Amino acid sequence: MLDAAKEIAHVLGEDAVSFDADVLEHHGHSDWSTSNSSERAVAVVYPRSTDDVVRIAQICHERRVPMVPFGAGSSVEGNFSQPHSGICIDFAYMDKVIAFHPDDMDVVVQPGVNWVDLNSRIAHAGLFAPLDPSPTATIGGMVSTNCSGTNAMRYGTMKDWVLNLTVVLADGTIIKTRRRPRKNSAGYNLTSLFVGAEGTLGIVTEVTLKLAPIPQDTSVAVVAFPSIGDAAAAASKLIRSGIQLAALEMMDEAQMRLLNQHGSETVRKRHWAEQPTLFLKFSGTTDAIKSDASRASSIIKPFSGGSKFHFARSKQDEHDLWAARKEALFTMVSTRPPGTEIWSTDVAVPVSRLPEIIELSKAECGQLGIFASVIGHVGDGNFHVAMLYDPSNAEQKQAVARCVHNMMDRALEMEGTVSGEHAIGIGKKECLVDELGEDTIELMRTLKLAMDPKWVMNPGKVFDLKTHAKREG
Template sequence: MLRAAEEIAKVLGEDAVCYDADVLEHHGHSEWSTSNSPGRAVAVVYPKSTEDVSAIARICHGRSVPMVPFGAGSSVEGNFSQPHSGICVDFSYMDKIVAFHPDDMDVVVQPGVNWVNLNNHIASSGLFAPMDPSPTATVGGMVSTNCSGTNAFRYGTMKDWVLNLTVVLADGTVIKTRRRPRKTSAGYNLTALFVGAEGTLGMVTEATLKLAPLPQDTSVAVVPFPSIHAAAAAATTLIRSGIQLAALEIMDDQQMAILNAHGSPTVRKRHWAEQPTLFLKFGGTPDSIAADTARVAALLTPSNSTTPDPPALHIARTKEEAADLWAARKESLFTMTSIRPPAHEMWSTDVAVPISRLAEIIAWSKAECSALGIFASVVGHVGDGNFHVAMTYDTRDAAQKEAVGKCVKRMMEKALEMEGTVSGEHGIGIGKKGCLVDELGEEAIAVMRRVKRAVDPRGVMNPGKVFH
């Protein structure tokens, strides 16, 4: 492995290879994740071009040395951990916007481009890349985990926004999966094969992303409910109505209580009802937003309602208020993390189920956590049947950690019983390999494994991830 690193330094230059222990540690361990591995890469290398990446692959492939691609380090299932050591390939210096085609509504970017920067850069064109994972995330990682976020309800997931990928395969071969049409039925969908493959089939060195027109205007509304079931039922009504909301999120009573107690000053301008709450985002023209808002209000409070106390839909009155309301949703994970007691960590997981089952699994998960006596809260992309549970546990208490792990496992099993998935948006990494077998069965995993062997026969691309 060290010889491979030395050889890479000869081709890319000494500056492109780093052996610093702190750097290796930063690239091999995540504070955000409970799925870490004790393994560390022997070096971090910094390519600047597809050719550099191809050279790295040829060298590592020749020596059967593992390569682990690294983006922003914000993934949470150990997706970039290095259980088999090897060379960590950091795409920080491949952060260029290669070509912007506003008339075609697409943009060609290197994998190190951060999506927030990208959207700021192109905002004046009236276009944007709609996926909104962690604000630190970069395109390479977004592609490789098939990320999503709150915009997924309206815009789908990352797989729906990638027109083509340039990929360096394990042996250094460079392929481009598609050209640049918005639609094609030409041959196998290799783009989709690499999206969500977590870097186990090759390294993405360029991506062409479809862009969407920015809505002329947006607005936000919040509405509390007496129970998770009532909130989920209302969400189903809204989804079935065909009203095209820009986002439809849920936060549970615990999360709402945290807003009041620990939210940022912006968020604490308002006193929040400590009840399960739906967060709705509207997008369109001012007229269409007004019409959508009125339809939502009517659906939530039917004129023939016999409910004594109909849910109170609060619609932002100003742009500023809309931003403040949405901030409450966006800050939730950071707030949770910042209020951890000393020596406590957060176990964050995500599953997705058919939407009619969401209320049931959220309620069940909350009861499970409650029985454990740990602090846990739920935020969810209710419009997609996808939710996150964050559980705080004492790292000094091995029994508690084990109990939390078992609780997460039961949550996966419950999601599968409901024909759901063990990972709505975080991927499998090293953390959920066993659950993936439970989800799809050995035969389907065998097909994945055959594809893996066909594309990477030496098993050098991000080994140990997705499946055993």
């Protein structure tokens, strides 16, 4: 592995490779996740072009060295960890917008482009990319986890926005999955094969993204509920109402309490009711938003126990209300007691089962006697449970693990999924088998072996190589 890193340094230049222990640590561990590996890459390499990536792949393939792509490291299932060590490929210098086609409503970017940055660079043309995971995330990582975020209720997930990809395969071959039209039924949909593949099938070096028009207007409303069940039931009714909500988010009473105690200055401008709360985002024309808000308020009324439907009165008010939702995770992580770790996980179920699974999961994790909260993108049946636990307390850790596994089992019993948006990484491999069954995993394994016979592309993620007999050589 070290020889491979030295050869890469020889070919790409010494400054394209880092062996620094702090750099390796930063690229191998996430504070946001429980799914970490103790192994680290031997080096981090920094390509600047598709050709550089080809050289890296050729060297690693030849020497059978694992290659682990790295965007911003914001994924939370150990997706970028290096359980088999190897070379970590960081796209920090592949951060260029290659071509912007406002008339076609698309943009071609390198994988290291940050989505917030991209949106501010193209806003002048009235367009945006509507995926919103961690504000630090990059397009390459977002494609590879099939990410989404609060906007998914209205705009769907990453898979709906990728027109084509340029990918460097394990042996250094460059392929382009499709051309640029919005519509395309030519051949196998290889674009979708790579979206959500977590870098296990190839390295994405260019992405053409569809763009959406920035809505003429937006607004936000917030409403508190007597119980999590009432909030989930109201959410379920809203989803089925046909109102074109841009987002529908839920935070439980534990999260709301945290905002009152530790939220930013913006968030603490108001005192939040410490009750389960729904955040609604509207978008469209100003008149349509008013009418949608009024309908939403009537739908919610029977569930809210008389709580006020707080509709933003100004743009500042809208910003401040939404900031509470956007800052929630950061507030939780930055104020956690020393020594504790966060176990955060997401599942998604058909929307009619949402109230039931949220109530059951909340009740179970509420009994653990630790900070535990439900937060999520309930608008598309997706929610997260986050728990802060002491990793040195084996009993507590086991109880938290049991709680998480029970939630997964419950989601599967309801025909849901063990991962609505965080992908599988190392954290959910066993659950994926429960979800899809061995035969489906075996087909994935066959595809992976066809594309990466030496099993060097981000090994140890999504599923394991079961039979070594199948390996080449």
